[in-house]
Amino acid sequence: MQPRIPRQSAREQGIHRADNDARLSAELAAVVAGARRRALRDGDRQIDTAHLLHSLLESDPEARAVFGDGPQIARLLGYLVQRSIGYGLRWQGTVEDSGAIPVIPTAEGWSPLAAGALEYACERAELRAELRGEDLACGIDLLAAIVADPESRAVEVLHRAGIEYPDVLIWIEGRSGEYVRGAETGC
Numbered sequence: 001m002q003p004r005i006p007r008q009s010a011r012e013q014g015i016h017r018a019d020n021d022a023r024l025s026a027e028l029a030a031v032v033a034g035a036r037r038r039a040l041r042d043g044d045r046q047i048d049t050a051h052l053l054h055s056l057l058e059s060d061p062e063a064r065a066v067f068g069d070g071p072q073i074a075r076l077l078g079y080l081v082q083r084s085i086g087y088g089l090r091w092q093g094t095v096e097d098s099g100a101i102p103v104i105p106t107a108e109g110w111s112p113l114a115a116g117a118l119e120y121a122c123e124r125a126e127l128r129a130e131l132r133g134e135d136l137a138c139g140i141d142l143l144a145a146i147v148a149d150p151e152s153r154a155v156e157v158l159h160r161a162g163i164e165y166p167d168v169l170i171w172i173e174g175r176s177g178e179y180v181r182g183a184e185t186g187c
Helices: 028-043 049-059 061-065 069-084 086-089 113-129 137-146 153-161 165-178
Strands: none
Touching: 028 049, 028 113, 028 137, 049 061, 049 069, 049 113, 049 137, 049 153, 061 137, 069 153, 113 137, 137 165, 153 165
8 A cells, every 4th residue: 555645756756845845954854754643643645734844843943932932822732733623623634735825847746835834944944044144944944834824724723712813923033033924043
């Protein structure tokens, strides 16, 4: 029996493999691998932005710090854990695609929004490379990317937990002291 999210070489897919992408920091590559494991375990056809958000919160202290240590993070993690047994079941068998971003060729096993978020995170890192001295995408880059589309599953989970995506972008901007959507942001 083959896994539901097959692994293919970059040549076969025509794009970079997200979890082998040289543009990702080691920490972010671990987040991506965690999201892949979560999708497989949940029986989902594709890795989506909610998988990425869950893995970020588990693995990346800086991304988790955006939400603080109070009841908000506990509520958010609770919703993410329940996705495989609760409201997230309606997502199974569907593709996460809001239509808000142009469809790019995606790696099989990735929702268009998740693949686009990884691409956006890498572009964001490249834009601020001069400021940091490193152009590898990190967790904050991915967090900014997955909440950039208000129709993403990650944003829906945030909303259910009482967190609005514009607030997350403001928190990220505040933590970095720079603009999330500009050419100058830092991890």
